[in-house]
Amino acid sequence: MTTDLRPVPGADLRPAPGPGGALDRVVRAGLVRTGPDGERCDLCAAPVPSDHRHLLDESNDALLCLCRACALLFDRDAAARGHYRLVPQRRLRVADLDRDGSDPRALGIPVGLAFVIPGDGGEVRARYPSPIGATRWELEPAAWRRLVARAPMLAGLAPRVEALLANTARGRREFWIVPIDDCYRLVAIVRHTWTGLSGGGRVWPAVDDFFAALPDRSRRGSPLGRAGSPGAAGD
Structure with a gap:
């Protein structure tokens, strides 16, 4: 998928393990x-x-x-x-990537919604929300280095507990540093609201609501709470 939530070529269609x-x-x-x-x-x-x-x-x-x-x-x-x-509480907009005019696929992001979690040794885990859960895809190390070069603040991500969350679906262009529980909350939202083969009419409004609430959550430093709970900002 480049702008929706269907599998991308090379994706591992098994739900990615963890966190449990x-x-x-x-x-x-x-x-x-x-x-x-x-x-x-x-x-x-x-x-x-x-x-x-x-x-x-x-x-x-x-x-x-x-x-x-x-x-x-x-x-x-x-x-x-x-x-x-x-798990940290900060949520920061990555303005350097927001302003980058290149195709997100050139940055190594082939899907409209995706998140990347760095590890302790420089390795990264790449996932995207899908109707079957958090689906993995292989992010080339060189692609991650290009992202960090364009947005040096990514080098400060807390390993394993913070992620780069990208939203380039349907003409959007938002990149955020978020706690990993936000990412899995978005996974839950997609799974809960997806209907039929194409997603139905609920999934994208729910995704839009999730991202619309991030600026306020970033100001308040609000922890996650119950994922998918009504009225909240929504492997």
């Missing part, structure tokens, strides 16, 4: 459905607010829901002990 835990449930279900007592912290079982944060458990590449007390604890690197990473 909190957002694995979201990706499978499309929406989080909570019981009468609401959601609970995956670490201490305390109730969590709707705008709760997430923690990456590196041992199994799972995202965990956090109450405010646990989020404050893991906001200090020492608390992680090399095992956990608190």
Whole structure:
């Protein structure tokens, strides 16, 4: 796909693995459905607010829901002990890529919606939302280096917990640095709203709403909360 959500040549059509835990449930279900007592912290079982944060458990590449007390604890690197990473809250527009007039495919982005998550050793994981979930495609290392050269701020992405999120579908041109839970929330939105062979009439308005809300979320530094929940900005 270049402007829609159909598979691209060379894409691995199996849903990409991880993160599991909190957002694995979201990706499978499309929406989080909570019981009468609401959601609970995956670490201490305390109730969590709707705008709760997430923690990456590196041992199994799972995202965990956090109450405010646990989020404050893991906001200090020492608390992680090399095992956990608190998912950041920043959302930044990448203006250098917004202004770039070249075809997004020349930047290594062959799809209208895509996100790229860098690793610790310079490797990257490339995914795009699709009706079957987070579908992977191979991003050439040279293509990622071209992106970083055109937008040096990408070199500062927090490995494994921040992503470059690109929206070049239907004439749009938006590039954002976002927390990885935003990316998987968008995956859940696409899966939940997609109907029929072409997507139907709900998927693109939902995607537009997600991106329209990002500027406000970037100002507020709002954590993700329940992915796909009504009224929110929506592997």
